[in-house]
Amino acid sequence: MVKETTLSLNNLIQPLFLVDGNQIKETISSLPVAKRFSLDMMLVEIQECINLGIVNFILFPSIPEAKKDKIASYSYSEDNFYLQAANTIKAQFGAAIILISDVAMDPYNIDGHDGYVEDGKILNDVTLPILNKMAIAQAEAGFDILGPSDMMDGRIGSIRERLDTHGFSDTSIMSYTAKYCSALYGPFRDALDSAPKAGDKKTYQMDPANKREALFEAQLDDIEGADFLMVKPALHYLDIIHVLKEKFTKPIAAYHVSGECAMLCAAVQNGWLNYQHVMPETLMCLRRAGVDALITYFAKEYALFQANKPSEWI
Ligand code: PBG
Numbered sequence: 001m002v003k004e005t006t007l008s009l010n011n012l013i014q015p016l017f018l019v020d021g022n023q024i025k026e027t028i029s030s031l032p033v034a035k036r037f038s039l040d041m042m043l044v045e046i047q048e049c050i051n052l053g054i055v056n057f058i059l060f061p062s063i064p065e066a067k068k069d070k071i072a073s074y075s076y077s078e079d080n081f082y083l084q085a086a087n088t089i090k091a092q093f094g095a096a097i098i099l100i101s102d103v104a105m106d107p108y109n110i111d112g113h114d115g116y117v118e119d120g121k122i123l124n125d126v127t128l129p130i131l132n133k134m135a136i137a138q139a140e141a142g143f144d145i146l147g148p149s150d151m152m153d154g155r156i157g158s159i160r161e162r163l164d165t166h167g168f169s170d171t172s173i174m175s176y177t178a179k180y181c182s183a184l185y186g187p188f189r190d191a192l193d194s195a196p197k198a199g200d201k202k203t204y205q206m207d208p209a210n211k212r213e214a215l216f217e218a219q220l221d222d223i224e225g226a227d228f229l230m231v232k233p234a235l236h237y238l239d240i241i242h243v244l245k246e247k248f249t250k251p252i253a254a255y256h257v258s259g260e261c262a263m264l265c266a267a268v269q270n271g272w273l274n275y276q277h278v279m280p281e282t283l284m285c286l287r288r289a290g291v292d293a294l295i296t297y298f299a300k301e302y303a304l305f306q307a308n309k310p311s312e313w314i
Contacts, residue, residue: 005288009053009306012283013100013253014299016042017191019062020081030187031258032265033297033313036062039085043092050096052303058100058147058295059086062192063107071116072108072130076137083141090142100174101143103135103159104150112196114150115204122203124152131155132162139168147230149176151204157224174253174293175226178214178240181205184233184259191258214240218248226250228293233257235282238289245290254286256296268314275314280305 017036019026024038037045046057061082067074074080090099104114105127111117115127127150135146146163148155156175163171181202189195206213218229229248231241232255245252264282267273279298286294296302301311 005284007280007284007287007302009299009303010055011287011292011294012054012299012302013056013058013098013293013295014049014054015058015060015295015297016045017060017062018042018082018085020064028187028191030190030262031297032269033261033301034191034258036191039081039088042085043089046089046093046097049300049303050093052300052307052309054299054303055096056098056100056293056299058102060102060188060192061107065193068108068110070110072105072134075105075108075130076133080137083137086138086141086143098144099142100145100147101138101141103131103138103146103148103155105130105134106150106194106196107192111198112194113199114201115152120199124154124204127152128155128158132158135159136162136166136168139163139166139171143171145172145174145227147174147176149179149232151176151179151201151206153220154224156221156226160225172227173225174228174230175221176232176255177218177221177226177229178237178244179205179230179232180208180237182208182233182236182257182259184236184257187258187262208236211240211243214244215247218244222248222250228253230255231291233260234286234291234294234296235260238285241286241289241291251292252290253293253295254289254291256282256286256294256298258297261297265313275311276305 019036021038025041026036106114115122230253234254234256268275
């Protein structure tokens with residue numbers, strides 16, 4: 001009667017890693033709850049999720065090194081297996097699912113950065129046209145929501161305008177608004193082999209010491225046309241989630257990232273924490289802090305837990 005917060009399966013977004021090939025379902029050692037799927041196996045996984053009530057998915061491609069270059073040209077190339085896969089997934093499931101894509105150069109960039117690199121510097125304004133092309137290619141492939149995760153300045157306005165002028169005014173933008181330069185992305189970079197080859201992401205991702213800057217980033221994204229404002233990572237940044245929820249009217253998303261998930265998995269594997277208690281508590285606390293749309297590697301696991309079915313990774 002007095003419970004203040006509820007967590008619905010509709011709030012949850014399941015990340016899925018895609019690899020080129022057939023019959024592939026590989027485990028990722030630093031992220032035991034997640035897997036890399038080839039398209040055929042991913043279609044099965046998506047159907048299983050739908051059966052459990054999980055209908056929102058964010059996809060990430062693992063790109064072979066040979067396809068990477070300085071301008072991430074494979075990201076908008078006609079033969080891109082990731083874009084083709086999105087097309088097939090949408091053709092099969094249509095409006096029964098929401099398909100989200102990351103927009104950033106890092107999976108396709110030979111330098112491993114989210115932006116264009118010249119002489120060791122990440123060039124903001126040179127990156128924007130590349131992101132625009134990537135966004136159009138993803139919208140054409142059928143993605144419902146684009147998630148610019150690159151943290152370049154001005155990219156939300158730039159992508160919004162490009163989408164609108166190309167007939168994609170219905171494609172939404174879930175902006176990675178306050179994306180911190182965090183050490184918690186390690187297992188994700190293992191999953192995609194996408195770590196920066198040199199340097200770090202401090203010149204474009206946010207300083208974990210800053211909160212007022214998150215408000216400034218949110219103001220810009222709000223004005224530039226973002227449909228969602230995202231905070232990432234999640235648990236260490238509950239105060240940021242809270243303040244954005246209070247000050248803005250757009251839906252708030254959060255990314256409960258790979259490192260947060262890995263910490264929990266490691267403690268569970270060691271028998272130090274009780275999975276059936278700590279996993280739902282974690283997701284509920286993120287809801288309580290103000291998250292509307294929660295990206296978490298535990299989305300399907302939470303649905304299994306709700307349905308009294310066994311976990312798939314323990
Ligand atoms: C790419 C991207 C990253 C994540 C999501 N999109 C990695 C990074 O910025 O280095 C991390 C997600 C996770 O750790 O689960 N721009």
